[in-house]
Amino acid sequence: MRSSPNVIVTGTPGVGKTVHCEQLAQDTGLKHLSVNQVAKDRDCYEEYDEERKSWVVDEDKLLDAIEDDVLQGGYIIDWHACDLFPKSWIDLVVVVRCPETSILYDRLASRHVPILLPFFLSPSKLDTLSPNAHACFRGYHEEKLQENLDAEIFGVLLEEAREAFDEEIVVELNSEKDGDVDSNCTRIAEWVENWKKQHAE
């Protein structure tokens, strides 16, 4: 029985998961678990998907890597997917949203192209590419960006969360303007405190 809750913060890339997790970790003392980072550190990749130009995470390996820690409680899990985590591990699922797609577009467009490229292609190498190869990567970047905007418009991550977890533990919070992160984190921190009180022996 854990004495601190586990919270997932999920949502489309660019909605603000990381800024929420970092602030929440400060506000609540829960630990920020970036799944991206764990997958890199613990080599939890299955294969390279040529079409999507990204590495596919080996979910079983990833769950094995974090299970012992997460079962202790007190983690904020930061990832764009949530349906791989067993229901029994999770106490709250926060789906961060950015319904105003022009805001999300600007955030994603301002991300440097190499972030979306295989990580063996460093920014310095990108500068040495021919104009054609550069344009090809930019085209990929645009396609990926549009894919993310569509996912946000259709609420794909919210739907996934509602299918994977009981609806009472799934909350949707907007992160569009300055001040949203603070107010969302205040709400979640209050929820964490209440959870702890209710689960104190």
Ligand code: DAT
């Ligand atoms: P994610 O982890 O979901 O990919 P992020 O936390 O890196 O997203 O945030 C993407 C960018 O958007 C980053 O520059 C911070 C900014 N951002 C997110 N929410 C915001 C808000 N409510 N007000 C202003 N900027 C915000």
